Amino acid sequence: MPIMTTRVPEELAKEVERIAEIEALDKSTTLKRLLVKAVQAWKVDYALKLYQEEKISIGKAAEMAGVSVWEIGDILVNRRIPIRMGRGELEEDLRAAVAEAW
Numbered sequence: 396m397p398i399m400t401t402r403v404p405e406e407l408a409k410e411v412e413r414i415a416e417i418e419a420l421d422k423s424t425t426l427k428r429l430l431v432k433a434v435q436a437w438k439v440d441y442a443l444k445l446y447q448e449e450k451i452s453i454g455k456a457a458e459m460a461g462v463s464v465w466e467i468g469d470i471l472v473n474r475r476i477p478i479r480m481g482r483g484e485l486e487e488d489l490r491a492a493v494a495e496a497w
Contacts, residue, residue: 411425411426435460439470441459443460443476449479453478
């Protein structure tokens with residue numbers, strides 16, 4: 396596993412230590428967990444940015460964010476971002492809904 400180093404402000408270092416203490420973890424594990432969460436949040440934010448700019452579809456946004464289409468839909472709703480669907484996507488969803496109803 397690669398090793399990464401960086402300098403952080405004193406206050407941030409104290410916060411990491413505080414979180415590590417609360418979670419009963421060492422600082423390294425705490426930093427890894429926080430970094431994983433931050434990277435996941437960035438991926439969602441970036442995918443939503445591209446989606447809002449109409450550069451990618453909702454399916455591609457979900458793929459980029461590493462979540463399901465249903466999850467990205469919930470995120471869009473929670474962030475009050477309008478969901479747009481092209482005719483093809485709408486037809487596909489309608490077919491799936493009809494098939495499910497039968």
